[in-house]
Amino acid sequence: MSTVDDLLNRSHTLGSDPRNTNYAGGNTSAKAVETDPVTASPVELMWVKGSGGDLGTLKAAGLAVLRLDRLRALVDVYPGVEREDEMVAAFDFCLHGKGGAAPSIDTAMHGLVEAAHVDHLHPDSGIAVATSADGEELTRRVFGDRVVWVPWRRPGFQLGLDIAAVRKANPQAVGVILGGHGITAWGDTSAECQANSLEIIRTAEAYIEANGRPEPFGPVVHEPLPEAERHARAAALFPLVRGLASTDRPQVGHYTDAPEVLDFLSRAEHPRLAALGTSCPDHFLRTKVRPLVLDLPPDTPLDDVRARLRELHEAYRQDYRAYYERYAGQDSPPMRGADPAIVLVPGVGMFxxxxxxxxxxxxxxxxxxxxxxxxxxxxxxxxAPIPEAEKFRIEYWELEEAKLARMPKPKALATRVAFVTGGGSGIGAAIARRLAAEGACVVIADRDVAAAEKVAAELGAGAFRAADVAVAVAADVTDEAQVAAAIRQAVLAFGGVDLVVNNAGLSLSRPLLETSAGDWDLQHDVMARGSFLVSRETARVMVEQAMGGDIVYIASKNSVFAGPANVAYGAAKADQAHQVRLLAAELGEHGIRVNGVNPDGVVRGSGIFAGGWGAKRAAVYGVPEEKLGEFYAQRTLLKREVLPEHVANAVFALTGADLTHTTGLHIPVDAGVAAAFLR
Structure with a gap:
């Protein structure tokens, strides 16, 4: 296992530094002799990062394990460049034992090079040399004879043969620059291979720093907006941009105003360079052949920006369709969508x-x-990136299409952004958990931000980054400014909002004669006013996105059931229940569905009941507080206690893929309370 351990350690070291390679980009390998468990004879094996893995987080299960004798024997049956894609299937016949992960297209590069350890990486500095117009001459100037230039060739078996030939003809070399693509390095030991990779990367970095022009993107033509103004404008534009980018299929968004992005967009040459597109295959497979670039200065009025973005989006779609039609053949996969993956807004940043x-x-x-x-x-x-025709060959590669076909089916709420109020505990936390489990990105809004952060951390615990799944925002729903700020945070986190759950609530159980105006106002402020404010602000986002959406109110059976000593709470819940009907009627034209859930008393796991409401309701009904849940269950038709997850199930039923034609509905989750039947 020391060979594998050394390989994983090297992979983690290289993959954890973005200067060395991008996320999920590149691959590493190691060769060693092991004993064949069947024949008890020595066999030379290669461990190489499999398809789709990430070097920084690579585990042994992510390695493909192949017999080198069989892999190298493929040279004798290689049918040539025109049929080299067939060689990927042939790798399966070279696997040792269970074989581990699926071999990637770069397997030949590692197996055919005569070196015990091989790294293939996508460092920015190496690709800068690889994409320079005089890259071959630059390679000689920067590295001498220690690194050799290999002209652009699409990844595959022939590229592996090319690099193997370079290695054999240049014993003094430690690696190669792959034109338009990246670098490959080798070594007799894992440490030597890693050192050679880093030598190439750091030497290129140092050369650029020492010899490069000071302003390669030209002079500044527009300074970035100040941070507060920049973020406000990003939040204002993001829903529209996300809606445009989701014309063919729904998308989740990410915003960055990294200094490098802002500097690029502030300078004169960015339109020309952006139009050239990216070069490294890993880059444009994720960013598309080129971005959409707004061609207005940062201080342009927002309405004019919105109008121009719509025009540019339509032009982008026409250009992308033309690009597809220029290069597509009879056997090409269908066009996957004509919307941009990257939108650049000068002064603001990148979406x-x-x-x-x-x-x-x-x-x-x-x-x-x-x-x-x-x-x-x-x-x-x-x-000078690789030609557009070569980009198309990779973007619409049959092997890439096969990789996409192997991806697991999306979950029911994939691409949807949910905003849950009162999500830090009780019913709200249960709803957040269910929506995240079904694939949604979740914004957990709560006055107790520490509680919201705890739930967000729990939901994101299994993700590469927790914030890719859930984020917490502080919000007192009675405060108009706080609600607007929380929605802006949600938009900046994920691009917009698609699914809203008005769950925040509280209750004070008092008879009419003991209910103060303050009691009345507090409950109406949190539930009636709070739901109105959240629905209004999120509806603005949904209308701008033009992607439809869902608003769900967690009302109560008390919205229709007249219970004792409960006038303020019941009236506030009735207000929420009628908001459902009113908003369903008003927002339907925008494809926004508005529905409600009417739970009975949720005792276990409820923040309201834990905060004193349970003791007061138990006193009203003359039962011990610890028996209140059982009491509620016994008065129902099904004799079952209602728990937070039952309410969460109803929210999912309303917002999943099945009830697409349902709006204005209230679903009882009360185990059957006849007095609360809807009429």
């Missing part, structure tokens, strides 16, 4: 999109890599 938050964030990271590449290439020479 990126994907099928989930991680995909969107990684697309943004890749475009940031591309900016760094363009800066380096322009500093030394001029940026």
């Amino acid at each position: 990126a999109f994907g099928k989930d938050k991680q995909t969107a964030r990684v697309a943004a990271e890749f475009y940031l890599n591309a900016i760094n590449v363009m800066r380096g290439a322009e500093a030394l020479s001029s940026y």
Whole structure:
């Protein structure tokens, strides 16, 4: 296992530094002799990162394990470049034992090179040399004979043969620059291979720093907006941009105003360079062939910006369709969608999109890599990415299409952004858990931000980054400014809002003659006013997105059931219940559905009951507080206690894929309270 351990350690070291390679980009390998468990004879094996893994987080299960004798024997049956895609299927016949992860297209590069350890990486500095117009000459100038230039070739078996030949002909070399693509390095030991990879990367970095032009993107033409103004404008534009980017299929968004992005967009050359597109295959597979770039100055009025973005989006779609039609053949996969994955707004930053938050964030990271590449290439020479036809061959590669087909089916709420009030405990936390489990990105809003953060951390515990799944925001729903600020945070986190749950609530159980005006106002402020404020602000976002949406009110059976000593709470819940009907009637034209859930008393796990409401209701009914849940259950038709997860189930039923034609409905979750039947 020391060979595997050394390989994983090297992979983690290289993959944890974004200067060395991008997320999920590149691959590493190691070769060693082991004993064949069947023949008891020595067999030379190779462990190589499998398809789809990430070096920084690679585990042994992510390695493909192949017999080198069989892999190298494929050279004798290789049918040539025109049929080299067939070789990927042939790798399966070279696997040792169970074989581990699926071998990637780069397997031949590792197996055919005569070196015990091989790294293939996508460092910004290396790609800057690889995408320079005079990259071959630059390689000689920067590295001498220690690194050799290999002209652009699409990844595959022939590229592996090319690199193996270079290695054999240049015994003094420690690696190669792959034109338009990245670097490959090798070594006799894992430590030597890692050192050689880092030598190439750091040497290129140092050369660019010492010899590059000081302003490769040209002079500043528009300064970025101040931070507060920048974020306000980003929040105002993001729902529209997300809606445009979701024309063909819904997308989740990611926003960044990293200094490198703002600097690029402030300078004169950014329109020309952005139009050239990215070069490294890992880059443009995630960022598309080129971004959409707003061509207005940062201080343009928002209405004019919105109008121009709509025009540019339509032009982008037409250009992308033309790009597809220029290069598509009879056997090409269907066009996957004509919307941009990256939208650049000078003075504001970058908006990126994907099928989930991680995909969107990684697309943004890749475009940031591309900016760094363009800066380096322009500093030394001029940026010259691979031809557009080659980009199409990779973007619509049958092997890439097969990889996409193997992806698991999206969950029911994938691409949807949920905003749950009172999500830090009780029913709200249960709803947040269920929505996240069904694939939604969840914004947990609560006056107790520490509680919201705890739930958000729990939901994101299994993700690469917790914030890709859930974020917490502080919000007192009675405060108009706080509600607006919380919605802006949600928009900046995920691009917009699609699913709102008005759950925040409290209750004070008092007879009419003991109910003060303050009691009345507090409960109406939190539930009636709070729901109105949240619904209004999120509806503005949904209308701007033009993607439809869901608003769900957690009302109560008390909205229709007249119980004793409960006038303020029951009246506030009745207000919420009628808001459902009113908003369903008003928002239907925008595809926004509004529904409600009417629970009976949820005792266990409820923040309201834990806060004193349970003791007061128990006193009203003359039962011990610890028996209140049983009491409520016995008065129902089903004789079952209602728990927070039952309410969460109803929210999912209303917002999942099945009730697409339902609006204005209240679902009872009360185990059957006849007096609360809707009439």
